[in-house]
Amino acid sequence: MTIKSIAIIGSSIEAWLPAAYIRARLPSAYKISIIETSKSKDENRLIARPNSKDMHALLQFSEADLGQHAQAKPLLAATINADIALPFGRYGLDRDGAEFQHLWRRIYPDTPIQNINLFNLSLALQKAALFIPQAPQGMPSYDYGYDLSTNGYLSMLKQAAKDVLNLEAKKLEVHHDSGKISAIDCGDTHIQADLYIDATRDGHVSNIISTLMDNWHGNCLSICRNFDETDHKNGIRLYRLQIAMERLIALWPDTSFAPSELNEYNRLANAEQEHIRDMNALLAHDKKEMSNRKALQRKIAVFESRGRIANEDYEIFSKSEWIAALAAANISPASYDRLADRADEHDLKQWIKQLEQAIGQYVHMMGQRTIKSSPQSHGNVTTDGNIISNISGLVK
């Protein structure tokens, strides 16, 4: 039988994003209820990774709306702490089939790995508090996400989630039978739904019907039980919700909740979670945790050998983000990819120097010509095409 009603249990964007997303994808005949649990203290700001643009298009959130209602500032990198930022743009430029980190390592074999950050335009612009929507031709490309006001964004989600029955959870009593939720007593009323979305960070509802750590059991899908504090900083908090919704839509069930589909959801979600944990362990430089994580160990070993980034299935973080995180952990490649040997050494050295200068000059000139991406500017930045073309002319 077709699912007709959905109950979401939780608070803040964890509860309202699914409501808005499902409302945008399903016809209004679907009944959506939100049982709002007590609001714990929330972060003021919310990081949206570049791929949030797809979701914002679905929700019909324009950049102007985000600027006006969620005080959105464009973001070229996710700042983890004073020493680490994960860039949304590439390191340098590829040449002769070799990625930039190999070319750079060939010329600078003994330079501290962190110096490669000089060749990341997104990091350089962000450090100078500048924003240009697109890299000029001939410069390292980048994408951008947003730094949002959590409350402002929440208001937008609430508005997008039209016709939602919003209930306050004066209590939360879960009635269940044979691994499925039959109703939730939230104090004033009993809510019965075909599908329950547990949007509590401790998996409060799903833990009642199953002791397994999988995200989807029976008619209850848990979407943020693996929350980690780092998720605030690298944009995973919002990313995780977006991907959970995309995956739910791709595997949209009926009331039979076919085990093959639930298992597939859980397999994909578990793989995603492992990638997030790998990155978080590396960012925290938690040596014990790092040593326990096989894929991370492999990633470190492959990078240490020749600066390559080993790809895993269903990667979340880009190569650049991994390079930044590995560099921040002071993990240096001992050598470089053979493809980097194809260029003449002198020529390559000159080319790298020119690139460094070009990035520096570009950032400097943009700083003089553009509006800084301050909280007040809301990211409404203009660029001067002539300046861009002059700078890009410096790069081979």
Add this chain to the structure above:
Amino acid sequence: MMSDQRVQKIVIVGGGTAGWMSAAALSKLMPKSQGDIVLVESEEIGTVGVGEATIPQIATFNERLGINEDEFVRETQATFKLGIEFVDWHKKGTHYFHPFGTHGFDLEGIEFHHFWNKLREEGSDQNIEEYSINAKAAYSGKFIRPQSEHGPIINKLGYAFHFDAILYAKFLRKYSEARGVRRLEGKVKDVNLRGEDGFIESITLSDGQVIKGDLFIDCTGFRGLLIEGALKAGYEDWSHYLPVDSAVAAPCKKIEDPIPYTRSTAREAGWQWRIPLQHRTGNGYVYCSQYQNKDSAEKLLMSHLDAPALADARHLHFTTGRRKKFWSKNCVAIGLSAGFMEPLESTSIHLIQSGISKLIALFPDKSMNPVERDEYNRLLEVGYAHIRDFLILHYKLTERDDSDFWEYVRTMDIPESLQRKIDLLESRGRFFKYDDELFNVTSWIAVAIGQGAPPKGYNPLINSLSDNNIKQSLSNIRDAIDKAVLAMPSQQAFIEKFCKAEDVYGASK
């Protein structure tokens, strides 16, 4: 100094498709000024060269080498391939098409086949192939190379090639030698290992010549002279899941303009391929020797040729599976020495390409750091397993029970990884591709539907669209495909205009 550790001499043992593809690609990586690439082959040892059908990824390989596509087609007597027709696979008297490219267009962000399946459940008898430009063009004998100005329908056309593998090796030999690859004629007599670490130090040829190297590429075919003969890398046998173990091949004269697709016809103990080239038609029968003997297999093949054979039948025997270590010590196995899966989905040449590209991506220095070797082995293992599962799918879903062979494959147990995918497909046509997985949802859906196992349901989200809307959208797609195919030239006309090969065997008469 790091540069001291650089691989400066690569020795490729064995010519053929794998050897010359490796030589060509590595000569781009390591120009003559930076090192030496030597390829040792013997004219006395024939190459297998039966892998004549490809998948679209081959275009990327040729493009990276800077090879002009029309020149490649001309030089290798190639034709274009839009997919594979499977005849009698579901049950006798049936056929279906596995297209390159997709079925229809996604609607409202939901994959096309869900909409098709909904209408099917409601009684529509439209074959999903009606929504594939590849299938429609293939059955009409049409081909055009998609260009951006051709619009969205023709740009859905995915294509690969059928070519003469011996000519392809010859073509790449010319390319490689022009870039400094040295070819040595000779047979390997001994493989000499270094005492301290068991690495291959050199090979000795039958004329006494000793060839030293830093890195050895084993392209010696099934026997794996270096990887197995010398380094004992081990072999994982998959014949339980893919029991065919023999092949008999024979080309025949072409009797008509080549069709732009491969045909695979299920026979009593295996299946027969038909690969149309410009100058001849390639044929072969892949079978399980447990259920059919050599003579009977040859007789069966010969009785199903379009025209008399142009050469004696060649017999091959193999064990389906893969090397336990594709890369061991300072030796990398590429091609048949790395493993073998029957050419049901034309993956042999792709596996060569995949091995080469991963070797280049993880290219070592003389120390042969285990990190790179292990990563290479891990990636290849995964890639082989994904392809294995897709091949098994064709057998497992058959309804044929008319011979012991088909009864076996229909009822055999299958890997858990495949069972999970079948369950998902059967339930509602869902499929989540791994990043490095070769075959996508179109391929899996085409085979599942063709083998008589269409999804039992569809994504319930499409219920939000009215049936009339869906019917109209599908009808529009069908019409647009029909019009596009009508406007396309025949494959023969396209070949005549852009890439006609030399006329041999009086092929054009």
